[in-house]
Amino acid sequence: MISTLYFFALLSSAMAWGHVGLWKERSARNETEDGSGDRCACDAFLPGSTFPLRDLVVVEQTAVEIYHKLELELGKLENYETKLTEYSEKIIKLTVEVEKIEKNPDAYNEADKDEIKVKIKQVEALAKELQLSIRSSTTIFRSLRVQVTAMEETLTRLEKTYDKNVVLATRREYIKVQMQLEECERRHQELFNPNIGSCAHTGIIKVGKPVVSHLNAHLNAGYKFGGWGRDSKPVPDRESMYWYSGYTSSSIVDIRFYTNYNSLILRNHFQHHNLHSGWYGTGNNFIIRDNTLYYQINSPFGLAKLNFTTMRYESRVIAKASTRFSYANSPNQNFDFAADETGLWVTYATAESSGRMVIAKINEPSFGVEEEWQTSVFKPGVNNAFMVCGVLYAVRTVDIQTDEIFYKYDTRTRQESYISVPFVRFQEKYSNLDYNPTDQKLYMYNDGYYVNYHLWFNHTTKATVAPPYRRT
Structure with a gap:
């Protein structure tokens, strides 16, 4: 007893x-x-094991340490911005002085030329110093990302095994740290990635590990259909805006806007639009571009756009497009909108093409199709697809954890090829996968979770910067 x-x-x-x-x-x-x-x-009925309080304390202490480190790194980023501005001004002035000497060398003596040489060497030294600082920050961010991932794994394990309410306070600290790290990485990338917006590469060579931001704004894992991301051509003052739309079926019923990434994570939207009668959409390959939603409708079957600045609605029918062909894991994805460095695109399949994907370039002002390209890839065998620099990339499943980019079609050269660029999925299925040219990331809506991937490109001098798209 x-x-x-x-x-x-x-x-x-x-x-x-x-x-x-x-x-x-x-x-x-x-x-x-x-x-x-x-x-x-x-x-x-007592718990089978003692609650591992030590693990929770370690996570909390780690969160505090990481947050302080990120505060220091944010301060460095601000310093980098100032230095970049100063160095740019010095380089511009030196360029003007050198051009003057080249145009009229006899007007300058050796002392003047030596003074210019000294200034150039000084700027070179400053640039090297800044480059070393940038590399140091990059290394720190990678290290902190590993720690944050480990924190996430610990918290998830504790929540699965013990009372979630006990872990909740520490989870809030983790979210705070994650938001700060994302902000640091974003600012670092925008400052020091000269390739953003450039097509001076020959294609994708690597996809990063999945960066899991959060469960959707509804806090409901049943909202498996939807999408999220950033505006691919943001209007002024909305450069940092994020958007989200999710539902329990492939219907598109509403959309939420967030001022920045922090607001997205905190589920604090500044705008919420219901797509009331007449504006409902279907499928999950919709995007936001120029503060405009581009999406699929079924009555009549075709394309639609809704501008949230003017609240103007337009629709178009593509007669050849078929309702029979969707992606492998999602219903009703007959039209797939995409945006890249060259503009707006939509892909679909037709009975005439026997289910093979067709790429179409969309003229944004007129909302009409400018040109079409026929590919040889069968749409029902594809999980999803996206465009980068006028090149279509198609994705398929490899195993229970892995997908791969297996096919690409270049609309400029009309050449297609099979490739293998694998990447890890966070959850089993995803309904939305889109590339965003403003940060060169893939945005995936993965079984209700916000997930994104960093892309690596094969930068080469042989590739050229893609000019604005012109019909040929």
Whole structure:
């Protein structure tokens, strides 16, 4: 028989960790061991193991340390911005002085030329110093990303095994750190990635690990259909804006806008538009471009756009496009909108093409098709596709954890090829995968979660910067 003191000690322990519900009365009547006497009996279902408080404390301490490091790195980034501005001004002035000397060398003596040489060497030294600082920050961000990932794994393990409410406070600290790290990485990339917006490469060579931001704004894993991301051609003052739309089916019923990444994570939207009667869409390969939603409609079957600045709605029908062919894992994805460095695109399949994907270039002002390209890839065998620098990339499943970019079609050269660029999925299925040229990332809506991937390109002097798209 359990002693009274020990019994209440166990009960107190269970209550402290939220396990009061694990205690239940065996009988509503008194009974003895032989069934006729006077004894109250209870069954006690105690946790199988002690809550690992040490793990939670370590995560909290790590969160504090990382947050302080990120505060320091943000300060460095601000300093980098100032230095970049100063160095740019010095380089411009030096360029002007050198041009003057080249045009009229006889007007300058050797002392003048030596002075210019000294200034050039000074700027070179400053540039090297800044380059070393940038590399140092990059190394720190990679290290912190590893720590943050480990924190996420620990918290997820604790939430699966123990009461989520116990872990909630630490989870908030983790989210705070994650947002700060994302902000640092974003600013670092925007400052020091000269290739953003450039097509001076020969294609994708690597996809980064999945960066999982959060469960959707509805906090509902049942919202498996939808999309999220950034505006591919943001209007002024909305460069940092994010958007999200999700639902339990492939219908598009509303959309939310967030001023920045922090607001997205905190689910604090500044605009919420319901696509009321007449504006409903379907499929999940919609995008936001120039503060305009481009998406698929079924009545009539075709393309639609809704400008959120003017609230003007337009639709177009592509007669050859078929409702029979969708992506492998998602229904009703007959039209797939995409945006890249060269403009706006849409892909679909036709009965005439026997289900093979067709690429179409969209004229944004007129919302008409400018030109089409026929590919040889069968759409129902593809999970999703996206455009980068006028090149279509198609994705398929490799195994339960891996997808791969397996096919590309270059609209400039009309050449297609099979490639293999694997990447890891966070969850089993995804309904939306789009490239954004403003940060060169892939945005995936993965079974209700916001996920993104960094892309690496094969930069080469043989490739040229893609000019604005021109019909040929």
